Amino acid sequence: MSSSSRTTPASGPDSGPGRGKAPASSTASAAEIPGGLSHRQILTILSGLMLGMFLASLDQTIVSTAIRTIADDLHGLNQQAWTTTAYLITSTIATPLYGKLSDIYGRKPFFLTAISVFIVGSVMCTFSTSMIELAVFRAFQGIGAGGLMSLALAIIGDIVPPRERARYQGYILAVFATSSVAGPLVGGFLAGTTSILGISGWRWVFLVNVPIGIVALFVVAKVLNVPHTRRDHRIDWWGALTIVLGVVPLLLVAEQGESWGWLSGGAIACYLIGVLGIISWIFVENRMGDEALIPMRLFRNKVFSRTSLLSLIVGMVMFGGLLMIPQYLQIVKGASPTKSGLLMLPLMLGMMAASITAGQFTSRTGRYKIFPVIGTALMCVTMLLFHFEVQWNTPLPPTMAYMALMGIGLGLTMQTLVLSVQNAVPPQDMGTATASATFFRQLGGTAGTAIFLSILFSSVGSKITSAIGRAHSHPDFQAAVKANPNAISPSTVKNVVTDSSFLNKLDPALAAPFKQGFADSMHLVFIIVAGVALVAFLLTLWIKEVPLRRLSGAQARAQAEAELAAATEL
Numbered sequence: 045m046s047s048s049s050r051t052t053p054a055s056g057p058d059s060g061p062g063r064g065k066a067p068a069s070s071t072a073s074a075a076e077i078p079g080g081l082s083h084r085q086i087l088t089i090l091s092g093l094m095l096g097m098f099l100a101s102l103d104q105t106i107v108s109t110a111i112r113t114i115a116d117d118l119h120g121l122n123q124q125a126w127t128t129t130a131y132l133i134t135s136t137i138a139t140p141l142y143g144k145l146s147d148i149y150g151r152k153p154f155f156l157t158a159i160s161v162f163i164v165g166s167v168m169c170t171f172s173t174s175m176i177e178l179a180v181f182r183a184f185q186g187i188g189a190g191g192l193m194s195l196a197l198a199i200i201g202d203i204v205p206p207r208e209r210a211r212y213q214g215y216i217l218a219v220f221a222t223s224s225v226a227g228p229l230v231g232g233f234l235a236g237t238t239s240i241l242g243i244s245g246w247r248w249v250f251l252v253n254v255p256i257g258i259v260a261l262f263v264v265a266k267v268l269n270v271p272h273t274r275r276d277h278r279i280d281w282w283g284a285l286t287i288v289l290g291v292v293p294l295l296l297v298a299e300q301g302e303s304w305g306w307l308s309g310g311a312i313a314c315y316l317i318g319v320l321g322i323i324s325w326i327f328v329e330n331r332m333g334d335e336a337l338i339p340m341r342l343f344r345n346k347v348f349s350r351t352s353l354l355s356l357i358v359g360m361v362m363f364g365g366l367l368m369i370p371q372y373l374q375i376v377k378g379a380s381p382t383k384s385g386l387l388m389l390p391l392m393l394g395m396m397a398a399s400i401t402a403g404q405f406t407s408r409t410g411r412y413k414i415f416p417v418i419g420t421a422l423m424c425v426t427m428l429l430f431h432f433e434v435q436w437n438t439p440l441p442p443t444m445a446y447m448a449l450m451g452i453g454l455g456l457t458m459q460t461l462v463l464s465v466q467n468a469v470p471p472q473d474m475g476t477a478t479a480s481a482t483f484f485r486q487l488g489g490t491a492g493t494a495i496f497l498s499i500l501f502s503s504v505g506s507k508i509t510s511a512i513g514r515a516h517s518h519p520d521f522q523a524a525v526k527a528n529p530n531a532i533s534p535s536t537v538k539n540v541v542t543d544s545s546f547l548n549k550l551d552p553a554l555a556a557p558f559k560q561g562f563a564d565s566m567h568l569v570f571i572i573v574a575g576v577a578l579v580a581f582l583l584t585l586w587i588k589e590v591p592l593r594r595l596s597g598a599q600a601r602a603q604a605e606a607e608l609a610a611a612t613e614l
Contacts, residue, residue, distance in 0.1 A: 086203055092267040093196045094219045095260035096159055100192035101219065103162075103185075103253060105227025105392075108366065109385045110235035110249045112374045116545040117246060120175030124497065127175060128367070130183035132490035133295055136483055138190030140337050141284050143198060143479020147472065148279075151199050152268050158191030159261050166253035170243075185250075194482040198475040199268070201466045205592075208407070228370075228385030228392075236382050282328045283337035290321030291487065298494040303502065338480050339473070347468035348477065350587045352484045354416070355461050357580040359488025361423050362458075364496045364573040365450055366391075368430075368566050371500075372443075375544050376436050376559045376566075390444045394451025395458075402456050406592070412460050413589035419456030420581040426450040427574035434570075436556070436563035461485075467592050492576075496569045501541050503568055508537050508561030515557040524553035 107114075115124040146154045165185025172178035230252070237245030297304070297314035304310050329336040343349045369391070373384040402415045429446045462481050469477040512532065515521040525532065531554050540547070540558060547555045 088267050089199070089203060089269075092260070092264040093199055095256070095263050096155060096192050097196045098219045098223055099159065099162060099253060099256055099260055100189055100196075101223040102227050102256070103166075103189065105223055106231035106234075106249055106252070108231065108370050109228040109374075109382075109388070110231040110246050112371065112544070113235035114178070114246045114249070115175060117244070118172065118175045118178065123175040123179075126179040127182050128493045128497070129295060129490055130179040131186040131189065132363075132486055132493060133292060134183045134186035135190035136186075136486040136490050137284070137288055137291065138187050139194045139479045139483040139486060140287070140476070141479075142191035142195055143475040143477075143483075144280065144337050146195055146198065146479075147475040151195050151202070151475065152264070154191055155195045155199070155264055155268065156261065158188045158195060159257055159264065160188070161185075162188030162192060163254055163257035163261075164188075166250045166257070169250035170247045172247075190486075194479040195475070197462055197466075197482070198478040201474045201478055228388045229382065230385075232380065232382035232385035236380050278332070278335045280328070280332050280335055280337040283325060283332060286321055286325035286328050287337065288321070290318055290323075290325050292318075293321065294318035295490055295494055298491050298498065301498065303498075338476060338483075342469060342473065342477065342480070345468055347588055347590055348465060348480075350583065351461055351464050351468070352480060354580060354583045354587065355465075355481050355485040356488035357576060357583065358416075358420065358423075358457055358461065359485035359490075360492030360495075361420075361427070361488075361573055361577045361580060362454060362485075363489035363492040364569065364576070365423070365427065365430075367493060367496060368500070368569055368573075369447060369450075372434070372563070372566055375547070376563050377440065378548060378559075387440065387444060388447065390448035391451035391454075394448040395455035396451075398452040398455025399459055400455075402460060406460070406463070410592045411589065412463060412592070413584070413587065415456040415460045416584045416587075417581070419453040419460075420577055420584050422449055422453030422456070424574050424577035424581055426453060427570050427577055431567050431570040431574060434563075436560045458485075463592075464587070464590075468590055492573075496573065499572065500565050500569055504541060504561055504565040505537055507564040508540065508558055511557035511560040511564070512537070515553075518553075520553040521556070524551045527551070528554065 111124050111127070114127075142154050142158065162185055165181060165188055168181035168184060169178060172181055231249055233245075234240070234248045234252070235246045237248075239245060240248055243251070293314035297306075297311045297318075301311050326340070329338060329340050333339065334341070343352075370384050370388065373379045373387050379387060398419070402412070406412045406415075426446055426449045429449070434443050434446065462478065465477050465481040466474060516525075528551060531550060536546075537558075544558075547558055550558075
């Protein structure tokens with residue numbers, strides 16, 4: 045680490061052990077404090093973390109451009125929300141459990157477990173024969189995914205001080221940049237390939253995780269050796285159970301409420317079970333105290349509580365935008381999966397450039413609040429542009445410019461929220477806090493996915509019917525109907541939500557109202573997402589900026605233990 049990093053107080057009222065003024069004699073560099081690591085040691089550990097992060101981030105991007113092909117092949121385009129939601133539910137629920145267990149027993153065994161479960165889940169997904177079956181296997185895969193990103197970020201918090209993090213952020217961002225660029229391209233290529241070695245191309249979207257995961261397992265087992273002092277604690281299994289009872293029914297009704305009816309018997313049962321589950325979870329967590337999955341005392345920290353709420357809302361915006369854009373490119377614009385991956389590059393490059401810029405500025409100045417303020421504002425503006433400016437026949441260049449703007453907004457916001465949470469809590473809660481930030485973001489993403497896809501597919505039928513009604517007055521459409529009298533029927537409109545692949549073979553004049561109907565349904569989603577982004581923007585103005593610590597989590601814990609030992613001797 046830089047020799048300019050001096051031992052300074054852990055800033056903020058909620059900094060935990062090590063807070064307050066540092067001893068006057070403390071003039072050693074941060075690297076000389078027990079728990080400090082050299083630049084080379086940090087890079088060695090980062091090599092293992094980056095493989096795990098690459099596995100998680102690649103899976104998020106590689107599936108996005110392939111999901112339409114997968115859904116069409118398994119005859120369940122309108123069931124794709126199940127595959128996404130099932131994955132997000134299990135990864136969301138598993139995330140705080142990984143964080144708490146790793147705080148108690150150490151990060152390495154749980155990071156290895158997460159990778160192993162993720163590999164097995166990927167293999168299972170390869171053999172799916174229906175969208176429901178794929179959803180079940182994705183749910184299992186999500187159990188592993190819940191630990192990949194959150195534990196990697198927690199370990200980075202253990203070994204790198206917040207003010208020093210920009211020094212290593214380039215390596216971390218290289219992982220996201222590579223996966224962000226390669227994921228859509230590889231996913232599009234595989235989905236667009238009929239078969240590879242006798243296996244359907246889209247199945248390789250999941251199978252490709254296996255060799256990467258095996259390499260990650262070996263590397264992590266060898267290089268990830270972060271010092272950890274085991275603490276004897278109870279495991280909050282009741283907290284895990286009640287959070288499942290609280291979250292899953294509410295996410296289920298968010299996804300199925302439109303088709304069930306928001307006041308149907310099934311929906312009301314989900315509301316009641318969910319509310320009772322959340323109340324039970326709060327009661328259990330209060331009783332468990334510091335042993336809780338997410339200790340309630342953390343919510344008394346205003347930065348933690350407000351940032352957690354902001355992470356939830358930003359998760360909804362992020363997944364809402366990232367889900368709709370590939371759908372628009374493939375269904376409305378007729379882009380192949382590979383081409384849609386290439387068209388997503390402005391979003392990915394904007395995210396990467398903004399994140400690097402924000403990291404460097406934060407490292408130099410210690411200021412970070414301005415970035416989520418600007419980022420959420422840009423996300424709101426982008427969704428409004430997609431609602432008002434992007435029609436079914438809009439040229440691609442302006443659409444790609446709006447995608448870049450969305451990427452910049454996400455890049456300015458995402459990493460800054462994790463940094464803010466890690467900096468606001470005591471070092472011994474680093475894993476729990478990081479996992480909690482990831483948990484709330486994924487919870488928002490899961491809810492957003494369920495709600496927005498439900499809105500899209502519940503409204504698209506009527507939108508297409510209206511567009512067909514308007515198209516009957518156009519000479520080109522009339523001529524196309526005469527030439528293909530059986531091409532459009534009520535069953536065609538109904539079946540398009542399960543398999544949209546026939547649109548690519550349809551006469552352009554006949555396909556136009558279908559594309560217009562999908563675009564109109566997406567406009568409804570975009571305006572709702574814009575409203576959610578506005579709420580996120582207003583919330584960022586309410587969050588206090590706490591000066592960043594110059595000690596890593598491991599150093600702060602080591603310093604606190606040394607001070608406690610010295611006080612005991614006296």
